[in-house]
Amino acid sequence: MTTVITIDGPSGAGKGTICKLVAQQTGFALLDSGAIYRLTALACLNQQVDVDDEAAVKTVAEALNIKFEVSEDKVLAILDGADASKKIREEQVGMTASKIAAYPAVRAALLQRQRDFSQPPGLVADGRDMGTVVFPQAEVKIFLTASAQERAKRRVKQLEEAGQKADYALILKDIEARDHADSTRASAPLKPAEDAVVLDSTALSIQQVLDHVMNLVEKAKQS
Ligand code: C5P
Secondary structure, eight states: OOEEEEEEOOTTSSHHHHHHHHHHHHTOEEEEHHHHHHHHHHHHHHTTOOTTOHHHHHHHHHTOOEEEEEETTEEEEEETTEEOTTGGGSHHHHHHHHHHTTOHHHHHHHHHHHHTTOOTTEEEEEESSIIIIIOTTOSEEEEEEOOHHHHHHHHHHHHHHTTOOOOHHHHHHHHHHHHHHHHHOSSSOSOOOTTOEEEEOTTOOHHHHHHHHHHHHHHHHHO
């Protein structure tokens, strides 16, 4: 028996942090589907593939040589044998990921790769379409959101803590552009599954969100 918990939502809503904590508490595997789109984008940039050419990007997605390795408390994203964990977080890679994620052929090419992460006793899947497309049968579906302003604030704090410069206005603009691209695309747009619980984390702490999610997981176990 494999229990699947899907956590979808816009960038910066806290999905990554919450998914990691839920995976630790449940002992389930973790799927960071955004990292797969980012690795595909990076592979295109490395190979100088024209990202306006859907068929060319699909070919890259099909041949993608990636793996995830657990190192201490981190998960490393490996592309063609090299650690790409830092590189895939760069802004250009994120924007390219968002662009190529709009291509249906690319999404189809990456579908089975994502489903393969599901293994007993369970999986926590982080993304945009985990509950709607990739794992429609998931036992627990959550749509985690927060206002764009709050998400921009959190990103600024994260960058400053990492010793990097952060421009709130620019970050907010970028978040709004990414939200718009992700939610208006024709293929697997960002939206809550009909049976998802929508959780707005704007005024909640990480612990409060975690408690809420773990309550839903416990309830699902009992039913
Ligand atoms: O979550 P993250 O910001 O790492 O994802 C990068 C980009 O990949 C998103 O902006 C989104 O366009 C795309 N993505 C997607 N479907 C997913 C996960 C990510 O389209 N399941």
